[in-house]
Amino acid sequence: MAYDFQMIEKKWQASWERNKREKNNSKPKFYCLDMFPYPSGSGLHVGHWRGYVLSDSLARYKILNGYEILHPMGWDAFGLPAENYAIKNKTHPAISTKKNIENAKRQLKEIGAVYDWDREVNTTDPEYYKWTQWIFLKMFEKGLAYEKEMPLNWCPNCKAVLANEEATNGICDRCGSSVTKKMLRQWMLKITDYADRLLEDLDLLDWPQKVKKMQADWIGKSFGASVNFKVWEKDLEIEIFTTRPDTLYGATFLVLAPEHELIKKLVSNEKKDEVEEYIKKASEKSYVDRMADKEKTGVFTGAYAINPLNKKKIPIWISDYVLADYATGAIMCVPAHDDRDFEFAKKFDLEIIEVIKDNKLINSGEFNDLDYDEARKKIIDMIEKLKIGKRQINYKLRDWIFSRQRYWGEPIPIIHCEKCGLVPVDEKDLPVLLPEIENYEPTETGESPLAKIESWVNIKCPKCGEKAKRETNTMPQWAGSSWYFLRYVDNKNKFCLADKNLLKKWMPVDYYVGGIEHAVLHLLYARFYTKFLYDIGVVDFKEPFLKLFNQGMINKNKTKMSKSKGNVVSPDDLVKKYGRDSLRLYELFVGPPELDCEWNDSGIEGVFRFLNKFYNFVCEYKNKLIDENKKLVIFRNKLVFEITRRIESLSLNTVVSGLMEFLNDLMDLCKNFGGVDIKTLENFIITLAPFAPHISEELWNLIGNEKSIFESEWPKYDKNNMQDDFVNIALQINGKLRGNISVDINLEREKIILLAKENLEKKLDGKEIVKEIYVPKKIINFVVK
């Protein structure tokens, strides 16, 4: 009988659809989560499948091990990608999104994954974003959401404001354009309030070190001191932040960021024009240009400050290498011990005083000869005693710019009233529906397209009843994805975002699978949201994802798969030609799951042949059943032991190669015996089941089982019964392989060594054995002269 995968796969997918797994509260839970995709127009390619196959195999393995699993899927459908796609294709985002979801869902079903589609969530569904808005209102209530007029990252191409995380290195994450600054009123979330907890709780997580480090670097905690410098002959003080208070005696000038607010007050008359010119130039430079300039630029203000410790009169400069939005936007410069300050001092011929030599302080008054670590503490103590500054901690993390001047997002549920100011929409009036409009394209002014719909914007103030206007900005895509994992556990709840008991039952997520590209974006935001919801008593855990797994990318022709590069491999054709199980197996076999790898179409032939062989083997031998014997029992134990070990260590590529190897061995064994025992046959089919579920169901059924294979149990193995009677021992002379012997497992050491000597008689002839090394069951090494 030929392996008719089309028939088999259709048959069992229909059967799974009909017979849903029963809920069973007595079983331990396992929440296995994929990062939900945004439904793009180009559909899924084999690279997307990699993560999904991995998580599904894991979920199925857990089912067989007696867990009740939660394995849901949904759509991150708001946001720029969906909107850009819609604009490009001249279709309303609501329509194109719906269509794209249908296609992606069809493709996902092809995998034969155990997704629980009853739990599907969609961030653009009003019943969903009602709760996205609700969380925002709670943050507003707690003072974590606030408005601010500020220069923002502006992408002239996307015509949108970008979060810092979306504008790394001044390049727009979406389109690659250079980002400029624009002054706009924005909604901000005070993620900085959570900086410390976000940093510290990384310790609770079983995540790849790399991701933890990226988050820690992004938060960027640094310890130091703030110090106030008096301006010479003016009643002004400039506050600076330094991580090196020990070098305070070496501070020979100050530098302010061009945006610093004190500049106007302290600039001297003769320098005024020059300074204004410099500030103007700096403001016109884009963020990238400012960063790309290797050569330092700057201008002297004509004013001086007093170094509070050595009372030296030091010049105050302005330069764009000082960032306005970190710490106080002003620094003290110690050119002797900082490369950037040194460069600046050299260029503008400023004084350089060395204050540390051989780790000891010099030129530092009463602190001379102290070790610099100790000096740091003592100088901060002095600063605090003199009340000219204090210990301080700073973070690189900035508050989260939360509004977008875009159509396709959740409306921010706030009303602007001339009398009452900012008025939150009443909870009972949620969701604030996104109005349907014709022109949803972004505007040149930086205003949201929603602002044009007067009937929607103009509203009565819920507080005083007077004229008021709705907030027209929308939320960023990250809003919906920052809490979606909570909604899966109770996706139809009308009264709260999810029932507390259900949250308690399922959360936190036990296994989270997705790409590393979300290391500092989604994963940081989701942690922040979870901590906030913890604080207001909605959830009772501090971290949403206990274990994170980043699957590697699949490349084609050494390049990341993308439609624009034309190197996309579609799963649809492969499913037609080889079937879902073959594709699943190859997705795993292609390489170590955490590493990037190269896709090779002909590679799938190998796993396809394996499934054919396996199918034919079972079909033939199910009619040649024999009693079990020692060799078969040993084989079976080794099989289950090895496959279990490899799954547990997530080495899924070697699970597949292992199954192939075991099949080759078993076929040889069975040829000798003229048959196989039923238990070995059963065990083998079960060990294949998590990875190739359709064919496993079919074979399980063919050998006489009526229930689904996923109602059976992952087989056990007897660790004490995995050893053949004879064992192969490699013989070495001076560490080089010189022979092999097969010996009885119970033979004692002396006799084995004797056998080895006999075997190597000729090669040892005339040589003196200096040492014999015997590694049981493995190696004998004779060291000779």
Added chain:
RNA sequence: GCCCGGAUGGCGGAAUUGGUAGACGCGCUGGACUUAGAAUCCAGUAUCCAAAAGAUGUAUCGGUUCAAAUCCGAUUUCGGGCACCA
């Protein structure tokens, strides 16, 4: 510049963490079956040598060890992250 990872046959990759390097698969070569092809099966496939024997071999050089892809030191190179954060 700083911080992480990698580098193993023609290719993707194994190697129980110091113990027979190259499992498994792809590809290739030869053979069987066939009118022929497809499919399947058998044998071979790191390099040098006609072959046996042997030697060499896990980016390079050196070290530790009876024994190194694995540990240590230096170097080359590819990829990723961060990058004027004071």
